[in-house]
Amino acid sequence: MAPQTRNQFxxxxxxxxxxxxxxxxxxxxxxxEEEEVVESENGERKEEALDEKKKGKAPITISLKKVCKVxxxxxxxxxxxxxxxxxxxxxxCFLCKMPGHTTVTCPHRVATEHGVIPAPRRNTSxxxxxxxxxxxxxxILPIKPAFIIPDRVNCAVIRYHSRRVTCLxxxxxxxxILLSGDKKGQxxxxxxxxxxxxxxxxxxxxxIVNNMRFKPMNDDSIYAASSDGTIxxxxxxxxxxxxxxxxxxxxxxxxSSWRMLYGMDVNSEKGLVLVADNFGFLYLVDxxxxxxxxxxxxxxxxxxxxxGLHCNPVQPDLLLSCGNDHFxxxxxxxxxxxxxSLYNLAHKRVVNSAYFSPLSGSKILTTSQDNRLRxxxxxxxxxxxxxxxxxxxxxxxxxxxxxxxEWDPKDPSESLAVIGRYISENYNGAALHPIxxxxxxTGRLVAEVMDPNITTISPVNKLHPRxxxxxxxxxxxxxxxxxxxxxxxxxxxxxxxxxxxGRAEKKRSRKSGDKSDDDSDDDKFTSKGSKFKSSxxxxxxxxxxxxxxx
DNA sequence: AGCCTATGCAGCC
DNA sequence: TGGCTGCCCTAGGC
Numbered sequence: 001m002a003p004q005t006r007n008q009f010x011x012x013x014x015x016x017x018x019x020x021x022x023x024x025x026x027x028x029x030x031x032x033e034e035e036e037v038v039e040s041e042n043g044e045r046k047e048e049a050l051d052e053k054k055k056g057k058a059p060i061t062i063s064l065k066k067v068c069k070v071x072x073x074x075x076x077x078x079x080x081x082x083x084x085x086x087x088x089x090x091x092x093c094f095l096c097k098m099p100g101h102t103t104v105t106c107p108h109r110v111a112t113e114h115g116v117i118p119a120p121r122r123n124t125s126x127x128x129x130x131x132x133x134x135x136x137x138x139x140i141l142p143i144k145p146a147f148i149i150p151d152r153v154n155c156a157v158i159r160y161h162s163r164r165v166t167c168l169x170x171x172x173x174x175x176x177i178l179l180s181g182d183k184k185g186q187x188x189x190x191x192x193x194x195x196x197x198x199x200x201x202x203x204x205x206x207x208i209v210n211n212m213r214f215k216p217m218n219d220d221s222i223y224a225a226s227s228d229g230t231i232x233x234x235x236x237x238x239x240x241x242x243x244x245x246x247x248x249x250x251x252x253x254x255x256s257s258w259r260m261l262y263g264m265d266v267n268s269e270k271g272l273v274l275v276a277d278n279f280g281f282l283y284l285v286d287x288x289x290x291x292x293x294x295x296x297x298x299x300x301x302x303x304x305x306x307x308g309l310h311c312n313p314v315q316p317d318l319l320l321s322c323g324n325d326h327f328x329x330x331x332x333x334x335x336x337x338x339x340x341s342l343y344n345l346a347h348k349r350v351v352n353s354a355y356f357s358p359l360s361g362s363k364i365l366t367t368s369q370d371n372r373l374r375x376x377x378x379x380x381x382x383x384x385x386x387x388x389x390x391x392x393x394x395x396x397x398x399x400x401x402x403x404x405x406e407w408d409p410k411d412p413s414e415s416l417a418v419i420g421r422y423i424s425e426n427y428n429g430a431a432l433h434p435i436x437x438x439x440x441x442t443g444r445l446v447a448e449v450m451d452p453n454i455t456t457i458s459p460v461n462k463l464h465p466r467x468x469x470x471x472x473x474x475x476x477x478x479x480x481x482x483x484x485x486x487x488x489x490x491x492x493x494x495x496x497x498x499x500x501x502g503r504a505e506k507k508r509s510r511k512s513g514d515k516s517d518d519d520s521d522d523d524k525f526t527s528k529g530s531k532f533k534s535s536x537x538x539x540x541x542x543x544x545x546x547x548x549x550x
Numbered sequence: 551a552g553c554c555t556a557t558g559c560a561g562c563c
Numbered sequence: 564t565g566g567c568t569g570c571c572c573t574a575g576g577c
Contacts, residue, residue, distance in 0.1 A: 070571055078571075085572055094571060103571095164574080183556095256565095303564090305558095324559080350559075369559085398558040399573045424572055431572075456574070475574060 083431035085424060095423060096391045097371060103423065108391035144413040149437055149447040150463075150470040150481035153454075155195045155497040158477045160188055162200075162548075165473030166401045168462040169212045172219050175464070178471050179236075180478055181209025183401075185226055186548070189236050192480045195497045201239035202548045204232050210261065210307075215287070216268035225264035225275045231285060239549050244290050247277060263309035263323075269316035270333065276306030276321065282336070298338040301325035307402070308353045314361040318379070322354035328366050330379065343383045345376065350396070353404035357414040365417055365440060367405045369396040373419070375440045390443040392436065393423035394459075401459045401473070405438070409465045415441040418470065420458040421448070433457040435472060449481065 070078040070088035078088035087094055087102035094103045103109060163183035171177035176193035185205030191197035205226035215221040215233065224232045229247035234240070247259035263276040266287070273285040280303060281296040300306045304325040312318035319336075322328040328351050329341040345354070349369035356379070357363035364376040366386075371393055374386035394403035405419040417440050424431040427450060434448035435458050449470070460473035470481040 080572075088571070091571065393572095395571090396559070397573065398570090399556070402558095422572075433572085457572085 080431065083424070083426040083429050085431070094395070095371060095393050144415060144439075144441075145411075147408075147411070147416050147437065147439075147446055148468045148483055149449065150468050150483050151447060151449045152482060152484045153451045153496055154469075154480045154482040155192050155499075156477060156479045157190060157195075157198060157499045157501060159501040160190070160198065160200070160478050160499075161186060161476045164401060164475050165460050165478065166208055166210060167212055168460055168471050168473050168478075169214065169222070170462060170464055170471065172214050172465070174219075175467055178478065178480070179212055179222060180473055181212050181224060182476070183208050185209055185228060187212070187222070187224060187234060188478070190478060192478075195499055198499075198547075199239070200548045201234065201241070202550045203239070204234050204241045205230065208260075211264040213264060213266045213273075216266060223264065223266065223273055225261040227260035227262075227278075229259045229261060229277075231261060231264070231273060231275055233290070242290075244273065244285050245275070245283065245292050247283075260305075262305060262307045263321060265309045265311045265319075267311045267316055267319075267333070274309050274311070274319065276300075276309055276323075278305040280304050280306060280323070280325070282306070282309075282321070297336050299329065299331065299336075299341070300327065307351070308355075308404075310355050312356045312361040313358060318356070318361070320354050320356055320364065322351035322366060324350045326350060326368075328354035328364070330364075330383075343379075345374070345383060345386070347374065348372075352394075352402040353406075355405075355407055358407045358409040359412065359414055363414055365405055365407060367394060367403055367419065369394075369402075371395060373405050373417070373438070373440065388440070388443060390438060390440065392419065392438065393421050394419060395422045397422070400457055403459045405440075406462055408463045410463070410468075413441070415439050416446065418461050418463055420461055420472075420474075422457060422459075427452070430455070435461055435470070451479075454479065 067074050068076050068078045068088050068090070071090040073090060076089055078086050080086075085103075087104060089102055092099040093101055093106045095106045096108045101107075161180065161182040161184070163186075165180050165182055167181040169179040171179070176191050178190045178192055180188040180190065182188070185207050186200050186202050187204045187209060188198065188200045204224060206228040208227040209224050210227060211225045213223050215223060220236050222234050222236065223244070224234065226232070231244040232241045233244055247261065252258060260278040261275045262278065263274075265274050266272070267274060271287045272293075273287055274282060275285070276282045276299065277296075280298050280300040282299045283296050284293050285291065286293045299321050300323040304323055306321055306323040308320075308322040308328075310320045312320070317333045319331040319333050320328060321331065326347045326349060328345040328347065330343040330345070331341050345364070345366065347366065347368040347370065352367040352369060354364060354366040357365070362378050362380065364379060366374045368374065371391060373390040373392055375388045375390070376383055377387040392405075394405075396402065400422075403420055403422065405417045407414065408416040408418065417438050418435060419438065420435050421433050424433050430452050432450045432452065432455065434450040436445055437447040437449065438444070439446050454472075454474055456475040456477075458472045458474035458479075462471045463469070464471070468483050472479040472481065
């Protein structure tokens, strides 16, 4: 099956604020040439060589032996051809991990259904399930309303953070405030309605911010868990941060003792912040006294990282954890002790995230590094095996923030999830990594959302709790997506507002190494990173500087 | 344009 | 258990 070019980009072209672009006719010619090349490569290569000879081009012994960049063996090639990635046939499929075929011919890719492996429906006589079916199920809409997909970039801050974005959080009340944490330990507060209003607090943590949660009863403050081993509580107005817990009071004593905090959630009923570390332990912090309560509890394999914690939205006693020991585990908060989990949900690889469904709390959605999403339809039903597995490309890569499938908190049917895609696809000659909306009740790919300007992978995504808005963290940039307005001729309505921050971290020309008062260059945001021609990015760019407050 | 690097996990011994 | 090695689509600086 030949790789296909998919999707036409809407001509949502606004305006350029510069005349220094190369003339368009030139570019178009180049575009055509490139297309020819791509086409010929889809066909027979030998013919191509013959053609070359006919044309009289010097056939300098470009050895006919093709050497694969991936496995180094001769006879075939792998890697990018234009915007299409050709797999090495010697490796198992990059998507589903099964041998015998490559990604291009993977059944999970060819099928629009994205590949669902249904689990056998077992009859259970579990009384809890009966209660669930009687009492909770009627509250969940049997007919799904049409999904509304935010599929158009409304505004963005390019290179907002100085390192890649690791987590996002919407403000619980103020609809236009987005928080973002980064790998360097900084926290951004952005008002995306007043696009220019934004700040980055530089002194919150000393390395990766792994999770943020708003403080219940005081939505001016956030908790953050970091790989520096501390939980912070930061005032969003002032940026003043206090540390609730420090697991490395003696500083760096080597990697075998350095504790990092990953999973975090707040249980407001119990007045607790729950955090877990890279050695398998859970810690509880009282939100009133800001002090650790009780002893650390081993909740995953000793020495393994616990990457996610989630409190059930309707049953405050239920906790869900997941981690590098390939398990997601369900706990009863009333009796937390090592080995006392209610259920252990097995995965083939590391579990990047595990979330209860946002409204009923009765479903579980997990993202695992084996390129599969797993869904358990009812926590009161049979939990021995997932109800469905959905093959989806979200491989682990040490340089990327781990992918996490996130529920749409507004979907009354609790069936829409969003997750970034790792593998790229050829969209009009550009290799782009879309953000996928998946109906987890069927495995159907509802929408793949992308923009020719975003050439980087988007592992961090969050759907707005009230509005039809998607926030994306991709590399160091943030994007806000809204639904395309059908009624308007997309042409001019609603300019896409893009703010481009400093080109890069400033050289430490000044003693402090701080760049807070520098004016950063307003350079173009183009798809510079892309090796491929793409539809021309034509967003109007607004230059500005990025304030980092320390 | 092309090299370099940060640094997570798995699999091997 | 621990140390070492290798890794299929990174991103961005130099």
